[in-house]
Amino acid sequence: MHRNSAIGVLLLATFLLASAPKSEACQVCVPFPGESLADRILAAEHLVLARENPDQPFTLQAIRTIRQGDPVPPPLELFLDSSTRRQLSLDEDLSILCEWSPGTGKWRRLALNSRSLAPVVEAILQNREAWEVDPAARVDYFAGYLAHEASVLSDLARIEVYRAPYDQLIRYADRIPREVLLERLANPRLMEWHGLDILFLARTGIPEDQELIREKVENDARWPVASQRTAWAIALIEIDGMAGIERISQLYLNGPDRSPEDIAAIREAFRIHAEHGRPELRDPIANAIRPLEVGMR
């Protein structure tokens, strides 16, 4: 996904989430966060690793400071739930990564810091400046963790890669095995996370996967609450090219009245292909999207 477009979508999503009551989020899905763990680590003024305070059970205390900023934060005081407490008691090397920022004035947990996460946290902090200059290098670094067995790392990688420009993103399509893509797509709880899986599925070249994408686009067009409408439309254009553009136009632009949200989702798909897809599709996309732009005026 194009960075600017992605940021636009991100801002829109952030706005929608901020303006809606918190509990109006999907109640049955694992939410797809606007910020990645790397964002939070890089934004933190103070970072510590914490374990249970032996003098005050069920609370955390800092055992190592990773980043010390300014001003000096108050002592770490966070409740330690029973389940995490049990995990910590079983593994001496395990800790909890916590951050404090003057903006919130509160400590918060960022992640369970395991052996596999620790070097990544280090790399994130070390590469701060380099990644500001070369964002593609940041994506490339995290793409290496797309199939990592630790979900904290594979989830982090998914968020980072999904923000990348579409033409960079699809270069990593073979990093996640097809069976994993299908398994994840079959899990409705991961609905908000399916975007990357859909885009990668469109790159497998397997006819069954392409048929699944076509069916999904047809099916989603029938319902107002379909999720990942943008990703499925991008995927259809990826596999069917001109025919895909025409079909999406029929379903959304030339058919019955569509909600502004549906139209925005389709426009976003077109825009991504227009800016980062195959050159031969750019004119047809511009033609398809023109009525919308006229309508906008």
Next chain:
Amino acid sequence: MNKSLLFLASLPMLVLPAAAQDIAVTKEDINIGKKEYSPYLHQSYPNQVFWGDTHLHTSYSTDAGMVGNTLGPDEALRFARGETVISSTGVPARMIRPLDFLVVADHAETLGLAPMIEESNPELLKDPTGKRWHDMVKAGNGWEAYQEWKKAGSVGKNPMPNEGLQRTAWERIIDAVDQHDTPGVFTAFHGFEWTSTPDLRNMHRNVIFRDDAEKARSVLPFTMFDSVDPEDLWDYMEAYEEKTGGRALAIPHGGNLSQGLMFAVETFSGKPIDKAYAERRMKWEPLYEVTQIKGDGEAHPSLSPNDEFADYYQWDRGDFGLNAKEPEMLPHEYARSALKIGLEQEAKLGANPFKFGMIGASDSHTSLASTREENYFGKFAGAEPGTEHRFDDLVSQDLREDGDGSLNVYHWESLASGLAGVWARENTREALWDAMERKEVYATTGTRMLVRVFAGWDFESDEVHRPDFAVQGYQRGVPMGGDLTAASEGQAPKFMIRALRDADGANLDRVQVIKGWLDENGEAQERVYDVAVSDGRQIGPDGRCREPVGSTVDVMDASFTNTIGDAVLAAYWEDPDFDLEQRAFYYIRVLEIPTPSWVAYDCKKFMVEPPEGAVLVQQERAYTSPIWYTP
């Protein structure tokens, strides 16, 4: 009467031989049909424990039916009665022994949606929202339909206000329940769950009617869309009783997910509670469901640091995914601390708002009230035995935009719990409901150990061994759920306690008295006393047995033996620290010896590795309703 006379008296035609004439038999001795013989003619005290689940969901609950549960109330009741039922995922299921009673407690909100979609109910199809969801499900987009329903509900908006459909679903449940209610054999209660969840904080209550179908039909279930304030639920129940002459009670549960709301000392609208509130709450909510699949709520180890058994399946991460737990919430979430707060409030208000008895229930959404570790069918149909996400299905998820996933709770963290043991004389709606109202009930975490306790002022130490100890207990004391008053100077309450293991379960480790009291500064205190321990272990002068019972569990084999522990434990206990000026409560906790958890059984059955951090060995337990002392 001696044995000779007994023999003679048993002869209907008495002819005395000459050699026996020195035996003095009077006319009064020949009394068949004339005088009372049976000692039980006038006994009326509860003498049986009936086992049941007061919190069982079927496909008529939208959060069950829309996510794979295809079994309705009829199947749920058949399973509870001991029949083999095929689960929603196609697995044959049967209980070790039938239950004695069941409350089909389906969520009142959008009751019956899934079955009506399945059957393409014509009334549902007339409702625009109902039709949309119907069409979505039929087109394979059921999850999206469910998501839409859930979103609307989470902000308190009724997505499909349709009394006709609610009536249809309610009537069907009533019909199924009535069909299975067989006085003396099996009791099926009319009831429902009121699912108040303000900002995803759990305030749920199950409403149980004492009455027949006619009375139950006269109302519709009260929903969270009607109100999320418990006082409005009490208004509903009061109106029901006035209208029908029937009776209803509500059982709160899930305080651990309430973020301190469940036992708050403010009303839901934010005012300090007062005497009227306290009296009203205890009239309508005499019981608390202390243990169930979504966590055990007896005590929290951070509140009871001297209780090494308090750390048992806590779900203390937060609410249903929006807010993390903060330590100050905990006292208002767990039963023991709530009972203590109740004493403080009683001293302040003149009435105790948290003077509740305790039961366990399953809260299963599979229609299967299976609470034994080796026979656990899970929380949802999607986590039934053998399903792909049996362990890692999310029961509650971190919904925070900036969440780190630490509010996620996975199915492997659920516990196969619990059951309600009800002391009553007969298995009827009236007898069981009345026992619930007077709190002569107790909770177990899923097994069926028998527990009995009496408190009084003049019990002798050897009376607990008398075969008729219950007669003495009722005549000169009070049972669980009762009240002691009027202590005299120098007196202390004495307790007779008996516990018998589940006939098909594990031996017992120990019997404990949990005491809470209000000290001279008006602050609530608590203490745990071991009063009977197995295997000849000793109880020290501090009232505790520090020697663990040991363990016979073979985790890999998911097995244990009853070569440790005792099948029966009995205790006579006199409170050594009693102060007649101090309010107090006492409840009994009975612990079984360690046994494998359901995760351990599953790992063996399906040859899989356990999730990291999963409980593999645990100790089932029982919690009785307290006995209160009021100066």
